[in-house]
Amino acid sequence: MAAVFAGVNGYLDSIPVGDVQRYLQELREHLRADESVLEEIREQKDLSDELREKLDQELERFSKSFKPSEEPAAA
Numbered sequence: 001m002a003a004v005f006a007g008v009n010g011y012l013d014s015i016p017v018g019d020v021q022r023y024l025q026e027l028r029e030h031l032r033a034d035e036s037v038l039e040e041i042r043e044q045k046d047l048s049d050e051l052r053e054k055l056d057q058e059l060e061r062f063s064k065s066f067k068p069s070e071e072p073a074a075a
Helices: 002-008 017-033 036-044 049-065
Strands: none
Touching: 002 017, 002 036, 002 049, 017 036, 017 049, 036 049
């Protein structure tokens, strides 16, 4: 759910293709570390405006800390 939300809302746009899987894995770990947003999603089974805002805030915070791999130099 969070992965689709991240993709649809542009959070993956600046992530190099080779790093997308790692980004999504680390995002899941980040969200599991503080279960509050995931717990609300499970309970509500819907994304209210308030829950969307919370998820956006978590994605913003995570995206700022994510470090993409170095791209190999083009030959």
